[in-house]
Amino acid sequence: QSALTQPRSVSESPGQSVTISCTGTTSDVDISDFVSWYQQHPGNAPKLIIYDVNKRPSGVPDRFSGSKSGNTASLTISGLQAEDEADYYCCSYADNFNYVFGTGTEVTVL
Amino acid sequence: QLRLQESGPGMVKPSETLSLTCTVSGGSMRTTNYHWNWIRQSPGKGLEWIGRIYSSGSPHYNPSLERRAVISVDTSQGQLSLRLKSVTAADTALYYCAQGPRDFWSGLRHYDFHYMDVWGDGTTVTVSS
Numbered sequence: 658q659s660a661l662t663q664p665r666s667v668s669e670s671p672g673q674s675v676t677i678s679c680t681g682t683t684s685d686v687d688i689s690d691f692v693s694w695y696q697q698h699p700g701n702a703p704k705l706i707i708y709d710v711n712k713r714p715s716g717v718p719d720r721f722s723g724s725k726s727g728n729t730a731s732l733t734i735s736g737l738q739a740e741d742e743a744d745y746y747c748c749s750y751a752d753n754f755n756y757v758f759g760t761g762t763e764v765t766v767l
Numbered sequence: 768q769l770r771l772q773e774s775g776p777g778m779v780k781p782s783e784t785l786s787l788t789c790t791v792s793g794g795s796m797r798t799t800n801y802h803w804n805w806i807r808q809s810p811g812k813g814l815e816w817i818g819r820i821y822s823s824g825s826p827h828y829n830p831s832l833e834r835r836a837v838i839s840v841d842t843s844q845g846q847l848s849l850r851l852k853s854v855t856a857a858d859t860a861l862y863y864c865a866q867g868p869r870d871f872w873s874g875l876r877h878y879d880f881h882y883m884d885v886w887g888d889g890t891t892v893t894v895s896s
Contacts, residue, residue: 693881753830756881758816761813
């Protein structure tokens with residue numbers, strides 16, 4: 658199974674919005690209701706911020722939102738804040754009962 | 768509050784077997800309500816899922832690693848284990864264990880979950896002679 662494809666980096670000014678894409682195949686994202694997103698700050702373990710495509714765990718700000726269309730899932734960060742500067746990874750449940758992560762996207766707040 | 772702590776040898780020689788342990792505290796592994804995962808991150812690289820096991824049941828592995836990886840769980844000890852044989856420099860990475868809720872039935876309705884909401888801090892493994 659190949660890693661899901663994400664842009665290597667995105668950047669935007671504080672208060673603006675960024676959207677990170679996560680492109681998979683008909684074996685994972687396209688057929689899965691189970692796409693999750695993880696935020697990873699340098700030196701820290703990943704943190705779950707979106708699950709089941711568009712659900713937020715308790716405590717995650719509502720400026721984080723998820724969506725999916727076909728084989729591409731997306732994470733949108735609205736009202737970008739300095740603390741949102743981190744790496745973001747998508748993850749999909751696949752048809753072979755496995756998980757596959759995305760290649761990761763570095764978000765820079767200008 | 769459930770906490771996970773990975774531990775391992777730090778350094779392993781090429782062709783040897785890597786053995787890691789993830790110790791669970793603040794909760795019980797005996798419950799069947801969770802699945803347990805190993806994920807790794809090579810230096811400067813992204814996350815790679817290694818495999819998953821339920822408190823009771825067979826494990827699932829990343830196809831690229833299933834010939835070398837063995838994941839097991841000892842609920843009595845509150846530990847998750849990973850053994851990776853015939854390691855090479857490409858196995859040098861930060862190894863995480865992570866937990867997520869497992870599926871269950873309520874009446875005729877099936878609730879399924881596939882995410883990892885509790886992570887350990889990771890343990891670094893370097894493969895070098």
